[in-house]
Amino acid sequence: MRYVALVLLIGCGAAAPRRTTLQPLGEAVTLTEVTQEGVRIPISGDGVADVDINSRIEVHVDRARVEESFLREQTASGAEVVRVKAQLQELAELTRRQQQMLMQLVDLKDALTQEGPTSIPSQSLQDAVQKFYIALKPLNEAIAHYAVSAGQQPAAYFAGSGHEGTFEALGEERRRVLAEAEAIASGSGLRWRMQAVFANNKPIHLHNYDTYPDGPFAVVDKLEPQTTTKELSAQFEEAKQLTRDLKNLSGLKETLVRSAVNALQGMLKSLQDAVHDDFAALKPLVKAIPDNALAIPDVIAVKEQLAGLIATLGDLQTACSSVLDAIKKGSLDRVNLNQGEVCIRAVMQHGSTLVTQAKSAGQAVAALTELVRSNPGKLGALLQPITDLLPRLDTVKQLKQWGQDVERGWKDLEAFLGANAVAASATTWSDTQLTDHTLAEITDTAIDLRRTERKENDLLYFRPSIITKEGSATVLGATHDLRVVRMGPYLDVSAGVGFVDAKNDAWGPFTAAPAIVAALHYRLRPDDRPSRLFNAIRPGLGIHFLYPDLGTREVSAMGVVTGEDPSFELGVGGTMTLFGDLLQVGVGYDLQVKTSYWYLGFGLNTLAKLGVRFSPGD
Amino acid sequence: MLILPTNASADSREKAQKMLQGVVDQRVHSTMVVFGDGDRQRQIASRAGLRAANSPFRKVVQIPDVSLLEGVATFGPLLKKHTGGAEAVALTIHFELSSSLRGDAALDLFQLEQAFTRAGAGEVEP
Numbered sequence: 042m043r044y045v046a047l048v049l050l051i052g053c054g055a056a057a058p059r060r061t062t063l064q065p066l067g068e069a070v071t072l073t074e075v076t077q078e079g080v081r082i083p084i085s086g087d088g089v090a091d092v093d094i095n096s097r098i099e100v101h102v103d104r105a106r107v108e109e110s111f112l113r114e115q116t117a118s119g120a121e122v123v124r125v126k127a128q129l130q131e132l133a134e135l136t137r138r139q140q141q142m143l144m145q146l147v148d149l150k151d152a153l154t155q156e157g158p159t160s161i162p163s164q165s166l167q168d169a170v171q172k173f174y175i176a177l178k179p180l181n182e183a184i185a186h187y188a189v190s191a192g193q194q195p196a197a198y199f200a201g202s203g204h205e206g207t208f209e210a211l212g213e214e215r216r217r218v219l220a221e222a223e224a225i226a227s228g229s230g231l232r233w234r235m236q237a238v239f240a241n242n243k244p245i246h247l248h249n250y251d252t253y254p255d256g257p258f259a260v261v262d263k264l265e266p267q268t269t270t271k272e273l274s275a276q277f278e279e280a281k282q283l284t285r286d287l288k289n290l291s292g293l294k295e296t297l298v299r300s301a302v303n304a305l306q307g308m309l310k311s312l313q314d315a316v317h318d319d320f321a322a323l324k325p326l327v328k329a330i331p332d333n334a335l336a337i338p339d340v341i342a343v344k345e346q347l348a349g350l351i352a353t354l355g356d357l358q359t360a361c362s363s364v365l366d367a368i369k370k371g372s373l374d375r376v377n378l379n380q381g382e383v384c385i386r387a388v389m390q391h392g393s394t395l396v397t398q399a400k401s402a403g404q405a406v407a408a409l410t411e412l413v414r415s416n417p418g419k420l421g422a423l424l425q426p427i428t429d430l431l432p433r434l435d436t437v438k439q440l441k442q443w444g445q446d447v448e449r450g451w452k453d454l455e456a457f458l459g460a461n462a463v464a465a466s467a468t469t470w471s472d473t474q475l476t477d478h479t480l481a482e483i484t485d486t487a488i489d490l491r492r493t494e495r496k497e498n499d500l501l502y503f504r505p506s507i508i509t510k511e512g513s514a515t516v517l518g519a520t521h522d523l524r525v526v527r528m529g530p531y532l533d534v535s536a537g538v539g540f541v542d543a544k545n546d547a548w549g550p551f552t553a554a555p556a557i558v559a560a561l562h563y564r565l566r567p568d569d570r571p572s573r574l575f576n577a578i579r580p581g582l583g584i585h586f587l588y589p590d591l592g593t594r595e596v597s598a599m600g601v602v603t604g605e606d607p608s609f610e611l612g613v614g615g616t617m618t619l620f621g622d623l624l625q626v627g628v629g630y631d632l633q634v635k636t637s638y639w640y641l642g643f644g645l646n647t648l649a650k651l652g653v654r655f656s657p658g659d
Numbered sequence: 660m661l662i663l664p665t666n667a668s669a670d671s672r673e674k675a676q677k678m679l680q681g682v683v684d685q686r687v688h689s690t691m692v693v694f695g696d697g698d699r700q701r702q703i704a705s706r707a708g709l710r711a712a713n714s715p716f717r718k719v720v721q722i723p724d725v726s727l728l729e730g731v732a733t734f735g736p737l738l739k740k741h742t743g744g745a746e747a748v749a750l751t752i753h754f755e756l757s758s759s760l761r762g763d764a765a766l767d768l769f770q771l772e773q774a775f776t777r778a779g780a781g782e783v784e785p
Binding site: 146149150153161162167170171173174175177178181182185195196198199200201202203204205206207 | 684685686687689709710711712713714715716752767768769770771772773776777778779780781
């Protein structure tokens with residue numbers, strides 16, 4: 042019934058009721074996902090919306106809303122413009138309120154139908170109807186007020202059939218005023234732009250709005266694993282390496298820490314130079330700045346920047362002294378687990394600050410040096426203590442270089458941390474190859490994912506904007522953020538590590554074993570809380586192959602393994618996974634030892650997507 | 660729109676009273692009652708019908724012969740309004756007098772809409 046009412050409203054010549062939004066141009070465009078099966082699903086402008094990897098995103102432009110936006114940007118302030126602007130604003134508000142009332146009326150009619158035509162309506166329904174008319178009265182008065190102010194008869198808005206007739210009359214008036222607005226706006230030179238881009242800054246083709254080429258048509262087979270053979274092979278090698286490390290459980294932590302230290306080596310090297318060599322000279326430099334020089338803004342800037350840098354370096358020097366010493370001596374092997382961990386924590390805490398401070402300090406010192414150089418007579422004597430120090434420290438050059446090194450090192454760390462690296466980076470919206478349109482040229486368009494090179498979990502952004510005749514944006518619309526996912530059933534294959542226990546009377550021991558798991562998952566449309574929860578948990582059912590170690594082993598008196606029986610074991614069985622492939626539990630059968638087992642494990646695919654790697658040097 | 664019988668026979672009287680009582684008992688509509696049977700009255704009823712179109716919560720009743728309602732206490736206030744010169748009256752779902760229209764207002768679509776709306780909102784004439 043509600044759907045019928047919506048169709049009726051659209052038929053009345055106005056936009057379908059939509060939630061009010063304060064986002065720029067948020068009302069001007071609506072995105073609809075059209076699935077592979079042809080199902081149309083409206084996309085909300087809030088948050089990140091999941092769209093299927095094989096879908097097409099239709100972009101509908103509400104020209105009336107765009108015209109309103111164009112008019113708002115109109116800089117001319119003639120009486121005619123002011124009048125049209127005011128009328129449009131009033132009509133937009135009246136239409137919005139009227140749409141709300143019509144939706145309520147539809148609900149009331151539905152409720153009456155449900156209660157049955159013969160009985161007296163329930164008290165709650167009677168109350169709801171009364172409330173509806175209490176709210177309708179001021180709306181009717183507002184419509185009458187508008188009519189009078191526009192020099193019209195209020196009755197003209199109520200000459201149609203029922204509430205819908207009033208809605209239609211208001212829509213007709215809106216179209217009339219919009220036509221006036223269009224005539225005014227067409228002379229402004231404003232243009233309409235729409236563009237889409239992936240998070241990695243790669244532009245996406247929007248038909249009629251740019252000249253980027255369409256990609257080849259490609260429908261993704263969701264039952265074909267997204268992990269490539271190469272990736273799977275690398276993961277399996279990683280799993281085997283990890284399995285060896287996990288023979289001793291404490292090795293896990295050590296592996297993590299050593300991986301992090303390796304990832305940070307570039308950054309720590311530059312830190313080592315700075316902290317051990319320059320740091321000692323920075324403090325006297327700040328102390329040497331005479332108080333009477335602090336009247337010069339450039340001097341204050343240098344002092345503040347260096348003071349901040351010294352504070353951060355001080356924290357890092359304390360936390361990372363052992364690691365820095367080890368780097369200086371050329372071998373990280375000397376760093377023990379605790380020393381590495383303490384340093385990593387400190388760098389993670391201060392890293393981004395350090396990058397900013399290093400760059401700012403370099404710029405501030407460069408500016409000061411230039412100032413002294415260009416005013417030798419005036420500032421030479423005043424800043425003599427500083428300039429004496431500068432050549433010895435070679436700070437300008439070194440700080441600038443060091444700022445770059447630190448930034449590079451921090452990028453290594455971000456790559457290691459992985460998960461937030463993409464989200465943290467700002468998207469670049471290219472202005473080239475775009476086709477902007479005047480009001481009369483505006484058309485709907487689409488993002489056809491099937492013709493776009495994409496992969497699962499890609500983030501893409503869509504944005505409308507209004508461009509001046511000079512080519513700059515006067516209104517940047519809010520972005521629609523979309524994430525490419527595989528909706529419905531899909532298959533994933535990944536490598537992982539299982540902790541295997543033979544099914545016997547004894548609990549344990551759990552021996553680590555590399556595994557390959559193929560699991561079938563299902564992604565629901567995230568329409569409600571349960572479906573979103575289900576998607577977050579991402580359960581899966583599948584099969585596994587792993588290399589258990591359930592046979593016997595010969596160990597010498599020195600504790601060295603001298604032989605295994607059998608030398609090769611293959612286990613096959615079923616697996617249930619949670620959070621993609623992250624957590625796994627399964628039961629299987631060791632084909633060589635001829636015994637059943639169960640295992641708990643974790644997969645490397647989800648971890649890899651989060652940027653976590655276990656293999657040293659990776 | 661409901662048009663009550665015009666014949667003054669006892670049968671018609673009873674039928675008219677019964678029909679109007681049916682509207683009272685339904686307690687789902689705010690009702691616009693139009694008195695009389697001339698062209699003007701039919702025009703008022705027709706315009707009120709436009710404002711009630713597609714709404715199960717509004718009803719228009721034309722009473723061509725008001726005398727048919729005499730003798731029934733429920734309809735006493737209606738008769739009194741008619742005698743006072745009202746051409747149309749709006750009634751709440753409890754059949755209480757909400758407002759009355761006469762002259763130009765009775766033919767004005769905005770006034771008819773607001774009379775209906777006030778009745779729906781439960782506003783009662785003091």
